[in-house]
Amino acid sequence: MNFSILGVFLGNKCNLECDHCIPRSSISEKGKLSSEEIAKIIEAVEKYKIPMISFTGGEPLLFYRNEIDKIISSLKGELPKIRITTNGTFLKQSNWKDYIPRNVTEIRLSYDTFHMSNLHTSDLMKLLEFCRLSGLGFYIEYILTNPTEMKVITEFPVELRNHIKFDLALRCGRAKDKNKYYNPKHFSIERLRGKCPSIAEGYLLYYQGRGFAICCNNLSETEFVPKESKYFETTSELLQSELYQFLSGISEFSDLALKFDRLEGADSMKCNFCETLLKRRLNNSNEKINA
């Protein structure tokens, strides 16, 4: 099995509560990776020679530095690439450079109109310059609730514009709760040609307190697939699970969609579509996806 990235959800503690946050992170969350969980993560990286670890949360740099350091320092041999996703508020500290763990190779900054009130473009420029001088990759992930909001790009300094990666808020997590997801008027037929990006790109996830999983978006939060069917103690159990086998077997979403009549605009969004199709499949056939 070739995994391209291990995404590690370190926990859900975050100093911000963004409207589009998929894991619904907040300051009151408490869980952290146990020693056993850290050992499982290290074992998976070494067993499958995974070339990249992507740490996310929660806010990794404010609340999970020890866990990141333990994982990186315990890895043997050539280190994989290390990406960290952050909301950037560590930049407000005078010793902000000390918050960036050694051996990190890429920083992804979550930024949007909500974050703008906490972090100004001068802070982003500071981080960009640091990354440039240190040879680190850097990009800004900017979540939109409507594509027309892309024109915000002209408000950024020219040097930052090429580092912005736009994405649209999915009907998931807090965006779903607050009705702040992107909701196209009509279903886009283009979506039928897609397939699960996690499977296609070889992603593996580890969720603090839950286990290994294959989906980082809707299925992680939805209740119609029970926890025991989507989180696993070991990678072997995950690969043998019915959910993994089922998602791997879909060459295009059209394989599933042809069986159903009405699809809504929001179903055009990549992970929303998968969720809708799986839900209908279960309802129609009374099948249960069990481990």
Add this chain to the structure above:
Amino acid sequence: MFNRVLITVLVAAGMANEAEAKDIVRSTSIQEQVSILENLMNFGELYATNSKTGNQVKIKTIGEIERLGEELDCKNAEDVKIEFKVASAGSNPLII
């Protein structure tokens, strides 16, 4: 031609469907359109093809767009087929 390219890129990048892409073109200034297209071009490769002869060129800068007809020897702008191939690895904007 510029508008056609922008609409094609917006749709191919998964940022909008065709009707929404046209809305973006209608509701934004030229400066905003140029910045949006420059940004999206970082995440894939843009090609123009003469649909009659099959000749293809890769578009690297926005300045090349208005000269495409000439470059590909197309008398009609409609003969220029635009394609945007989104880079797959690492470009997928999932939360990991």
